[in-house]
Amino acid sequence: MICLGIESTAHTFGIGIITEEGNVLANEKDTYTTKEGGIVPIKAVEHHMNCYEKVIKKSLEKAGLTIKEIDIIAFSQSPGLGHTLRIGAMAARSLAAHYSKPLIGVNHCIAHLEIGNMTTECRNPVLLYASGANTQIIAYEAGRYRIFGETLDIGIGNFLDSFARELGLGFPGGPKIYELANKGKNYIKLPYTVKGMDVSFGGILTNLKQKLKSGQYSEEDLCFSVQETVFAMLLEVAERAMAHCDKKELLLGGGVACNKRLQQMAKEMCSQREAECFIPKNEFLVDNGAMIAWLGIIEHKAGNRTKIEESIIKPYERTDEVEVNWR
Numbered sequence: 001m002i003c004l005g006i007e008s009t010a011h012t013f014g015i016g017i018i019t020e021e022g023n024v025l026a027n028e029k030d031t032y033t034t035k036e037g038g039i040v041p042i043k044a045v046e047h048h049m050n051c052y053e054k055v056i057k058k059s060l061e062k063a064g065l066t067i068k069e070i071d072i073i074a075f076s077q078s079p080g081l082g083h084t085l086r087i088g089a090m091a092a093r094s095l096a097a098h099y100s101k102p103l104i105g106v107n108h109c110i111a112h113l114e115i116g117n118m119t120t121e122c123r124n125p126v127l128l129y130a131s132g133a134n135t136q137i138i139a140y141e142a143g144r145y146r147i148f149g150e151t152l153d154i155g156i157g158n159f160l161d162s163f164a165r166e167l168g169l170g171f172p173g174g175p176k177i178y179e180l181a182n183k184g185k186n187y188i189k190l191p192y193t194v195k196g197m198d199v200s201f202g203g204i205l206t207n208l209k210q211k212l213k214s215g216q217y218s219e220e221d222l223c224f225s226v227q228e229t230v231f232a233m234l235l236e237v238a239e240r241a242m243a244h245c246d247k248k249e250l251l252l253g254g255g256v257a258c259n260k261r262l263q264q265m266a267k268e269m270c271s272q273r274e275a276e277c278f279i280p281k282n283e284f285l286v287d288n289g290a291m292i293a294w295l296g297i298i299e300h301k302a303g304n305r306t307k308i309e310e311s312i313i314k315p316y317e318r319t320d321e322v323e324v325n326w327r
């Protein structure tokens with residue numbers, strides 16, 4: 001059984017091809033970036049429209065397959081930017097209808113989790129899902145992936161990208177902040193906003209803008225202090241979820257989890273509580289088609305199918321709305 005998965009929730013148009021044994025035959029993508037400023041949804045649509053045929057072709061070539069040899073078509077049906085989700089859904093419906101293949105619409109956040117489960121071989125983790133639009137602490141309990149804590153305002157990646165924009169850096173800003181942070185030495189006190197199991201970043205962003213404007217602090221020190229503060233917030237709630245659920249595994253997911261400092265802090269926290277920390281390769285942390293294809297395989301085995309007339313996108317679907325019938 002081979003599945004082709006289509007990812008288009010935001011900046012990345014990705015195609016992954018994977019076997020039911022979990023062999024990734026192709027994982028191609030084209031990502032919309034900017035030199036200055038954030039994502040303009042209509043520009044991201046233009047980007048995806050211009051590249052989708054090319055990315056599909058390239059992934060099939062890489063896998064050494066023709067479209068007829070693909071058994072299942074999966075696509076990210078939720079959540080994300082409506083504008084870009086529609087492009088992936090359209091491509092998926094056309095391929096499924098034209099070549100008479102089963103179609104499976106999947107939840108993008110759960111795909112981040114399942115590709116991590118598969119590629120790292122962890123069994124029953126707490127997931128720290130830190131991406132652009134999402135920041136959630138998730139664990140499986142009684143038929144659902146439950147959200148134990150999350151951001152009350154913006155996602156951590158969007159927060160880092162917004163701060164990068166204030167510094168005149170382009171999108172994505174996360175890697176650039178990491179570079180600057182490595183040159184910072186002095187910790188500058190910032191608001192630390194953990195509320196119960198939730199976190200919030202809006203106030204920290206306002207505080208950072210004021211500090212930048214004052215001209216009293218170096219950009220390097222600010223980047224260093226931002227990382228130390230917000231990553232500590234994430235790991236505080238992740239650790240509490242691990243204690244509450246009595247889980248001994250932490251899995252990282254989402255583009256921000258590529259950050260080496262976050263990885264290091266996560267490993268330290270886990271070793272202190274004799275837990276294991278699992279970190280997928282960068283290729284599977286950022287948005288990618290392979291994770292969509294893999295969830296397609298899992299859901300297909302569980303008997304899930306999406307009829308064309310039910311394949312409408314769901315930009316606001318939450319992780320815990322999905323009934324998990326495959327565990």
Ligand code: ATP
Pocket residue numbers: 009010011079080108109130131132133134155156157158160161172173174175178254255256257258259260285286287
């Ligand atoms: P989602 O729809 O799941 O919220 P997303 O569309 O935001 O995901 P991801 O690729 O999961 O996409 O995450 C993007 C974020 O990851 C951006 O904010 C970007 O700055 C950050 N990022 C990407 N690579 C790195 C890196 N190497 N170091 C730090 N941050 C990174």
Ligand code: FE2
Pocket residue numbers: 108112131132254255286287
């Ligand atoms: Fe994502």
